[in-house]
Amino acid sequence: MTRSLRSDALANRAGILDAARSTLALDPHASVDVIARSAGLSRRTLYGHFGDRDALIRELISTGAQRFNAIAESVADADACIALARLTARLWQEAAHVQFAAALALDEAHVEHTAAALAPLRRAVAQLVQRGQDDGSFRTDMAAPTLSRLIEEVARTVVARTDASSVRAASLAVRTVLSIAGLSWRETDSLLTAHPDVTETPA
Template sequence: MTTRAPRRDAVENRAVILAAARSTLAVDPYASIDVIARTAGLSRRTLYGHFDDRDALIRELISTGAQRFNSIAASIYDEDARITLARLAARLWHEAAHVHLAAALALDETHVEHTAAALAPLRRTVADLVRRGQEDGSFRTDLAAPTLARLIEEMARTVVSRTDATSSDAADVAVRTVLSIAGLSWREIDDLLTAHPDIDATAPADRTARA
């Protein structure tokens, strides 16, 4: 007689569902709950035992991605606000390129409020960094700090959503764009990146250490 394998516990099932959702939605952003459940090897009933509906599942994907982004933001610091911003942009680009699905979902206007709440720590980091850069003369001061921080955030959103993550110069474009919005000229950006070759948006996420 064949012995039935033990059922996966709730924690494992949830992890399997999230993994299936990431892989399925990466191929088809409009994939249904049925498709995700089949990919996970689970029934719809089991999936609904963890998530009330498809939106709840997507919100969980955004939240887990946001936790990683927030952790990266908390790990980067340099006395020079320009270097901090460049490293932050590089690391976040690297993460977004590797979890492009979560980044794309986060940029979806349908989930903008949830995304804003999930990324609140990252947004506070950017706002504090902008204020520091303005105070020491590193960043432009013709705009109020909250406005400049919002411009940097919106430009980063645009670059992530419009740039091909597989392009060889995509990371460089992202970093240069953010620094440009902060007020640096293209010559200043060239000098900064030349002087700090460790600012590498293609580097593994764990390579950058706190300065």
């Protein structure tokens, strides 16, 4: 009986997170009542898992960040340009989650939590940018931390304002990030032509 109750509680928690993710992706200001109804649960049940709306949002940020951080860890290309392109494309393949996280990141109430949760991804980007600067692949007219932050901000804007369902969306995101890193459009064309797998969705 205890095991069954625990299983039900875990299922309810997962259901709440799924409902919150889809509901808040459509309306970042959706209320707890709306989220609970979407999950097919009562408001009281939702509060049994999360003390308040902010606690629920912080959990969503944390679980989403785990996915992004894992993507950053999975990219192992020796070439800094290819690595940055592949990282951008793979993050784009999580477009629905990325767009939701981007919307949350704009909420001043959660900026610090978002920054902490995404720290591994930010470190990976910073190290990648430094590697690209060291080998001459990326622009060096600004310090690596500044370039990393610029890439992050521009990528977030592209993700937040581009239709994720567009077949050219991943390519647009990659081209934008590589342009900020210092590659010309011709260099980016050559890279994507030579490595078409970069923007392909993994099987």
